[in-house]
Structure formats: C-alpha cells, structure tokens
Amino acid sequence: MDVHVRLDGQRDLSGQIYRQLRAAIHDGLLRPGEPLPPTRELSRRLAVARNTVGVAYERLVAEGYADSRVGSGTYVRSAGLPTGSPETAVEPTGPGLRPRALWSSLSPWSIPPTTGPTPASHDFRVGLPDARLFPYDAWRPLIARELRLSASGSAGYGDPAGHAGLRAALARHIGLSRGVRADPDDVLVTTGTQQALDLIGRVLLEPGDRVAVEEPGYPPARLPFLAQGAQVTGVPVDDEGLVVDALPADTRAVYVTPAHQFPLGMPMSLRRRTALLGWARRHGAAVIEDDYDSEFRFGGRPVETLHSLDRDGHVIYVGSFSKVMLPSLRVGFLVAPAPLRTALRTAKYTADWHTTVPTQAALARFIDDGRLARHVRRMQHVYATRHEVVTRALTGDHGDLVELVPSAAGLHVTAFTRGPLADPDALLAQVRHARASGVAVHTLAEVAAHRSARPGLALGYGAIGAPDIEAGLLRVLSPCQDR
Template sequence: MDLFIDPTQPRAITRSLYDQIRAAIASGRISAGEQMPPSRQLAQELGVARQTIATVYGRLTAEGHVIGRGAAGTFVAPTADAHRPARADRTRSSALAPRPGLPETADPEFQPTGLDLRSGTPDLALFPHVAWRRAVLAAAHQPPSGYGAYAGLPELRRTLARLASRTRGVVADPDQIVVTAGAQSAIDLTIRLLTVPGDTVAVEEPGYLPVRRLIESLDRRVALVPVDADGMQPEHVPARARLIYTTPSHQSPTGATLTIARRRALLSYADRHHQAIIEDDYDSEYRHTDRPLEPLHLLDTTGRVVYVATFSKTLAPSLRLGYAVFPVELARHAAALRAASDVQPPELLQRAIHHLITTGDLDRHLRRSRKIYAKRHQLVADWVARMSTAGHLTPCATDHAGLHLTVRLHNITEEELAARLEPHGIRLGSYRDTWAKTPDHDGAVIGFGNADSSDLEAALSRVEHALASPPPRPRVRP
C-alpha cells in the first residue's frame, strides 16, 4: 500500500492519510480481511508520529472500515467488499482518447464447446513438452547477460541461419538476421524501417487481416492487389507502393502458391520501381503433397526481399518468437530500430529455442507433426472434393500446404453457415474478414491444425449437414 504525504501541508497529514486508506479500501486495492501495516512500522516508513497513524486507524475502526484484533493487528473489515460500488463506478473516466482510425478492440476470443476450425492454430497437444522442458532447463542454467544483443543472441542467429538454409534454401549470414517477437513483430519492424507515414504498402486481396490493420495503424496507405489461383498478380501492384507484402508459399487465406513465373515477375517489377518485398513464410514447414518452390529470397538478386519466418505454427503462437532476414546493408539499422522499441525477445526463450534446434528436438517434432497434419490435410481435401462434386462449394486454389483450406460457398452465405454450426459449438474461419472490400461471393476457411482426425471427421459431417440443409422457409404472416 503506497501512501503519500505533502510536506508543504503538515497540518493536513492525518486527514490525507485517512482519505487515502479509506479510498484504497473502497476501490478494492486493499481487500477485505487483509492485514494493515502495524502503526509503528507505517509511522517509520512515512516519517510521521506513531500517534498520527493511531488516530487514522482509530477513525477507520469507528466507521467500520477496519477492525482491531489486539496483538494480532488491524485488519480490513470482512464487510468491506459488500459496501464497495460496482466496478464501473470505481473506474476513473479519462479525457484521453485513441487517435482516429484504430480498431476499437482486438478480435474476441472464441471458446467453442465443440471444435474451433479457424485457421492459424496448431494442435497444442502435439507440442513437444518433454523436449521443451529440457530446453528451458538448459537455458536456465546460464545466467542472464544484461540487455544482450539487440538483433538477438549471436548463437541463436547462427543457428537460425543454418536452419533457414537447410530447410528453405534461404542463404543468409547470421548478421543479416534479427530475432523478433513473432512474424508480426518482424513485419512491423520492416514497415517502420523502410517506409514513412503516408507511404503506400501493397498487400494481397484477400489477405492477412492483422497485417492490413498493422499498416493502417502506422499511418501507411494500403493498396490492394488481387489474388487468383496462382497467387498475387504482380501486374496490379501500383508503382507508387514503397513496400509489397506477400505470402507466396501458401497465400493467406486462399492457399494459392505463387508460381515461379509470377515470383520472377514480382521481383522484376519491384526492381524496376525500387520497391521492397516482405516475404512472409509463415507455415512453409508443412508441405503435404508437392515440393516447395524456391522462396523469393533465393530468387532475389538485388537485395529487395526481407524474409520473415516464425515458430508460431511449428510450436505455439504464444511463444512469440520469429525472425527476419534483412539485406546486409539494412540489418544493423533494423537492429538499431528494434533497440528503440522492445530491445529483444526474452533471453531465456531465445536460449531454449536454440537448444531445441541444436539438439535435433525441433526436427524430430516436425517429422512427427508433418505426418499427422498431412493425414488431416488429406481428410479435409477429400471432403472438399466430395462437397465440390455435390455442388456445395469450390476450393479457392489447389492447396498442398499449411494448416487450413479455403473454399467458396454455393447457395449459402457465410453468416447462414455460421448460424447453423453455432449450436454445435463449431466455428469456421471467416473468409469475409480477409477482404478489405466486400467480396462478390461467400466462403469459409477450414482450419484442421487444432483437431484430431476423429473430431475433424465429426465436425466436417456437421458442416456437410449444414451445407445440404434446405434454407429455412420464410414465415408467412396470417
């Protein structure tokens, strides 16, 4: 309990202390039944006479706010909670307001009673708990190193450089890597590094909503580039854009893979117009049926691509660890800009990830999870094929990767489908929310990461029934 005394008002000390303690009890900062500091101790801490504290406690006791229990001390009265105003009445209104254009709230959390089939969430039951425990314990054996390196621990950056080269063909020096708090942090850092307020950033339409919101929150303009079954269409990127954001390996949300021809066309276009590219490779670890195409970073010959990767899909989103590979000339500037915000991710987390990779535990986890996700992907893909044959939907693209598939709906709106599934505790990902403009068709995003095969089959059966059910008959007024 912090109490404050105005030394310029010595005669008002008793009244001030009484008011502060009473307000703390009324607001709930001091709970019912909590012991008050002994009068001698509190007097010494505040530098006042003990009689002053005794007078304050005496008045609070007389009014029923506290009770004395002899040698045991003074306690907040058990009935204090009952006399407190409602929480809304106890919160102080503010004259402050956020600047215009920001979202009012983040997306609400959804806790379905059945299955959450939205995209973006891996199966946390597959998380390598034993290996992670070993990694954290190994990391905890080393003492912290102060503020450390702004770009991330040197040993982790060396390990990430080898990992990116071995798994994705991204050739990078460790000094090009900046460790971040997930992919979103890396994207935020890149936007602030390469653009200024008022600049235009080109994004996919439909695309990843959190990035579009991020761009707008940074006072950059958003340019929408259409996507088809072959990914982003480079010819529609505006020349005025300073930066292009794309998900070429597994377009979010359609699942399209940017073709080699379009990858080269995009790089050529960016080179002609002096544009930078963010390549968000958010779930390329999970290719289920075909070989991955070369990343833009590997095809880039002029140093225009910033490659972004994350551990959110391979391990867990809440770990908040990712990294960006910058052109060598930009890496130190990125680290300096990073130092001006959150400095670096927690060192313990970085050391744990480093241990997980170097011991081979991450590779073992990926081999196991790939097999499981491949079976789930095939299950959903077969179901989509059956529903397509039945005329209920059409896949948005030939999708061979990731943890979700996206479809266009026929004869039912996204809202109608959601309403039919809600009583069963099933929620699909929103297709409409991935569009900045209102689409001319409805769709659904079917995530299969966070569901085992038996539950997934049951949920898809419910979705099939909802798609096949006739629309409700309109009510006729008598």
C-alpha cells in the same frame, strides 16, 4: 505489496490515510483477505506517529472495511464489504492528451468470437497449432537452464540483433528447410512477425509511401504500415497468387504470403514469383515475404522462397515460431539484405532493445539439438492426416455446398460456399448456428482484411483432432441440407 499513500500537508493525517486505503479497497487494489501494512511500517514510511496510522485503521475496522486480528495485524474484510463508492476522482480541468488523428482509424485485428465462455468442442479457428502436442518436457529444462544462468549473475542486456547462437541456428535451419541463403549477420531476431513488419516500415518507408498488400489478405500486416503514415493498397490475387500487373507503379514495398496465401491457401506460381521479382527490380521496391506456416507441406514439390530466387537484394524474408511451436513464445525473425542491417538493428534497439534473452538461448539449443526438426516431423504427420480428412470431407460429402481452394500446405484450408450458402447472409446465419452448437469457425470475410468477392469458410485444422473433424464439419454444413 506496498500501498502508496500520499499525504498533503499536516492536517487530518489519519483521515487522509483512511480515505486512500478505503478507496484502494473499493477499487479492488486491496483485495478481500489481504493484509494492510503493519502500523509501525506504514508510520515509518510516511514519517508520522504510529498512533496516526492506528486511528485510520480503527476507523476502517469500525466501518466494516477491515478486520483486526490480535497478534496478526489488520486485514481487508473477506466478505460483506460496505456498498457504495468513495469520493469521485477529480476530473481533469483541461483537454488533456489526445492521440494523433490517425489512431482513431486503427484497431487491433479482432476476429468475432466463435463460442461462449466454454471451450469449443470442435475448433476450426485459423492460425493455431496444436499446443497439446508441444514437447513441453523437452522445452522446460532448456528454459530452466537459462534462468539458472541468469540467476548466477550472467544476465544482462542482449544484442538488439538477437542472441548470437540463435541467429546462427536460424541461418542453418532456414537454409536446410527452406533454401534461404543467409549467414548469422543477415538474421535479426524479433518479437514475432508483427514487430518484424514494424521495423521494416520504420527503416524503409517515408510518410505517404505506398505499400501493396494482398486482397483478400492478412489484416494485421496492414497496421504497422498505416501507423507509420504509409498508403496501403490492396492488390487482387487469383489462382496463381498476387496479380503483379495490378501493382501501382509508385509502390515502395509489397507484402506477400507466397508459400500459402492468407487466407485463400494457394501458393504463388513460379511464373508469378519471377514476375514479382522482376517488377521489384525495375521499380526499386522491397518485397516482404511472410513464410508463415510453410514448414507443413502435404504434397507436390516444395515451393521455392522468393528469397532463394532473388539475385538483386530486394526480398526481406520474415518468419516466426508461432505455428511451428507456440504463438505465446513471441519469437520471430527477418533476413534482410546487407545494406539494411545496421538500420534494422538500430530500429530494434529503439523499439524494445532486444527480445527476451532466456527464450532466445533456449530456442537456439532446441534447434541445435535437433528437437525442433523432430517436432516438425512429428507435427507434419499429424497435420497431414488432418488435412486429408478435411479435404476429403469437403470434396466428398459436402461437395455440393463448398468449392475447396486447392492447398497442400499450412494449417488451414479455404472453401468457397455455393448453393444455399452462396448468399453471405445465409452463410453467416449458418456459422452462428454452428457456433451455438459448440463449433469455433469463421467465414472467409471475418479473417480477411477486406470482404472476399465470394463468400466462403476458412477452416483451421491445427487445433482439432482428426477424429473430430467430420463431426464438426457436419455441424457447420449439414443443417442447410435439411432445409
């Protein structure tokens, strides 16, 4: 890698080179064992005599910052570098740049750490699929093929709406699996759900508009709207989902997770879904439906999407591949009513032009070849087994300590705590004790946007094998039974 050296004037050129290279070594920009640029090359780039660079290098060697190897070059010393620091950087003389005051009140969703530096022996974290079971052998050739096509000269900037093949594949996929009526033009590919929410806010909201979210609810969903100057209002949920009657009349958009409410886990009842759509129609509001892990269902009738029930064009359907495949793919999508298409594509172009094209193209083939459907079927069986083990343990051996919230979908369950763990402080102490013994687990309050009215646990089973679940729950709950 080229080293940037800036020369000021014509005085003490060797000293200027020496000081900047020494600072790069101190700052870790030049690491132990790395070569310094050949003197001939650096002198050419700086338009100085080769001897000028040579004097700077000799000083670095003499002071213990570098080693000269005959016939090879000059290298940063591998060990025993001098201690101390170079001259202090010049401090700005003026106030400099500052963010808008709004940003001092916002921060990324930060769940408290669950374990120390070693991996958890029992991982109950929420929102994680089992990355160990992802079909990497099937995925690698698809990505490799797209990269080869890029190398052949076919690479270029993509369509802001997304890869045409992927949009067509997504329209078929959600039509078959979730009953969402959409054609490829309705689909916009995004870099995850978070970007989808950001784009929707840019297109629909004016500063000061009100957005309603579930409470307790998914914390990151609030951030894009807050950052755009919206008023975000929490609306309570009950055992049927969002309480529609509690929506403020001036709400411009409502964000909901109807198939598997986050974090409590129950589905929104048909009666409540119908009421929400009627409310949106009367108030001219948008309903943002986050269908985040509905592919995995373990009992009962499939829950119809709000989008499939909508006849008036008020629902924007949002999904991603973070739970079905891998969070690191960062591929999501939204399905929007026709009047929003052009504005959303322009907003996507403004944000980042397009989501990475090779990944989109590979995912299109992954879906069209039937590999996604096979993977979902396989994981459906795996997660169903884990769901059964978790629910059986919580309603059986630990039933005196927890009250399970009924849930037949997704990758986590929620249980309200009772008895000695009904006290939030006692629950948090118990959870910390479990973490110290190698269990990654969170309280309900830690994963929700606002503290729940009742203390509880959010227990993910996506990243923990079925044989480890009961032992992990025993570490979480059994110590208080011994007291």
